[in-house]
Amino acid sequence: MSTQDSTKLYCSICKRRTKGFKNRSGLQRHETLKHVSYNTLPSHVRSVPNSELSHLKKTIIKELQKRLKNHHTAVGKQVFSIHCSEDAFVSIFKNHITRYSPCGSSYFCSFKGEKAFEEVGKILDDENWGERNYGGGQLSFVRLHMPEVENSNYEQSAKKSKTKSLVNGEMTVQWKVTGGKDKENHKFEAGSAQFRFFLDQCQI
Numbered sequence: 001m002s003t004q005d006s007t008k009l010y011c012s013i014c015k016r017r018t019k020g021f022k023n024r025s026g027l028q029r030h031e032t033l034k035h036v037s038y039n040t041l042p043s044h045v046r047s048v049p050n051s052e053l054s055h056l057k058k059t060i061i062k063e064l065q066k067r068l069k070n071h072h073t074a075v076g077k078q079v080f081s082i083h084c085s086e087d088a089f090v091s092i093f094k095n096h097i098t099r100y101s102p103c104g105s106s107y108f109c110s111f112k113g114e115k116a117f118e119e120v121g122k123i124l125d126d127e128n129w130g131e132r133n134y135g136g137g138q139l140s141f142v143r144l145h146m147p148e149v150e151n152s153n154y155e156q157s158a159k160k161s162k163t164k165s166l167v168n169g170e171m172t173v174q175w176k177v178t179g180g181k182d183k184e185n186h187k188f189e190a191g192s193a194q195f196r197f198f199l200d201q202c203q204i
């Protein structure tokens with residue numbers, strides 16, 4: 001440790017000592033380049049009572065269902081956020097976190113593929129979490145899987161619309177601290193989970 005420069009930031013993931021970084025954005029860049037699949041959860045996460053987790057799961061489903069609209073103009077990318085603690089987020093999504101960034105204190109999950117809908121249903125304790133039935137066979141739902149044939153068309157249109165790293169047939173969940181500070185350096189920040197998904201509709 002004696003050789004470390006106290007004015008610099010060091011990567012907490014690298015096993016071997018590496019050069020320090022002048023600022024957080026340098027360290028964040030390094031993490032994104034070198035440790036994009038790092039998902040060892042930090043030891044400071046505490047367990048949360050099941051009753052709290054159950055409430056949070058219901059909150060997620062409620063906010064999501066509100067966005068499963070019936071009108072055809074609603075089809076497409078949807079985004080919403082809910083406030084929740086790091087402890088609660090990790091308790092719910094722990095086995096599905098694909099990336100943890102110690103520098104940014106952020107977590108990332110992605111759900112896609114044939115089994116993903118069922119998988120999220122198990123996490124949220126509700127198998128109908130991502131679909132809303134409007135009667136008369138009309139269904140609005142979160143699309144987590146694209147049939148082979150349509151896939152290439154959707155990917156092309158996703159590229160055209162410059163959608164950031166999200167294609168139709170995927171839901172991403174990211175937890176991070178959001179907020180700001182005033183001129184007196186009074187911070188107002190809280191943890192927040194952002195959900196991004198594609199809403200689709202069909203006739204059943």
Ligand SMILES: [Zn+2]
Pocket residue numbers: 011012013014030031034035
């Ligand atoms: Zn590193």
